[in-house]
Amino acid sequence: MNNKRALVLIFIVLASVIRAQTPDSKIKVILYGDKGSTGKGIPRVTELLGNDPQFSVVKLNAEQLRTQDWSDAKAIIFTGGSGSGQSKTIGEAGVKKVREFVENGGGYIGICAGAYLACEGFSWGLKVLDAKTVSNKWKRGEGTVKLEFTPKGQEVLGFKPGEHDIRYANGPIYCAANIEAIPDFEPLALFRTELAENGSPKGVMVNAPAMVAAPFGKGRVLCSSPHPEQTAGMESWIVNATLWVAKAK
DSSP, rough: OOHHHHHHHHHHHHHHHHHTTGGGSEEEEEEEEEETOOOOOHHHHHHHHTSSEEEEHHHHHHHHHHHHHTOOEEEEOOOOOHHHHHHHHHHHHHHHHHHHHHHHTTTEEEEEEHHHHHHHHSSSOOOOOOOEEESSOOOOOOEEEEEEHHHHHHHHHHOSSEEEEHHHHSSOEEEEETTTTSSEEEEEESSSOOOOOOOOSSSSTTTEEEEEEEETTTTTEEEEESBBGSSSTTTTTTHHHHHHTTTTT
């Protein structure tokens, strides 16, 4: 009898170890990969999260996003490209599904175009973030700018105080939309320098939010105007951001 009990205990321990090593134990992350998402964002996020054993990354096109059941995911990510293009491609059904996912407790990360997509201030937006842009002249330019993380940003994203260089490519310059039904956002980082090309207004980017976070329903939203995933030295950003929206940190 003692031998049988010992064997049962060994079996239970081994089963637990096997379960701990299966993809089911990982944080499932949906990465949107279809029209509207272009450039290096998708491959870079795939690489950085894919190399981390905490995550299981599933890339979905618009049709899969609309029709498949991915309610077991902890977060969804929209990278750079065109926010309006992303919205148009996933369609009204996709917009509704993503919004409900976040409202029901899922996490949302938007980078550049994905940060535009989150906004309340666009008719085509997901309206999960109480934000709009200070100007409709969005083509501010591409290059390196400086930002500084707030104390909350340092806590959530793991970066040290002081200014940091980061790649910027026409990302949104946020201000509050002041919609009472949507919680206010909190800045995680502030721009300290700016690009203002193509007739875009000067002076509005410096000290404006570069990264923001907010609750939405039971979920969390985190958006970045610039591209930390494409900036040397910021490789940990997407990991910490995903852990935070997935409520794993």
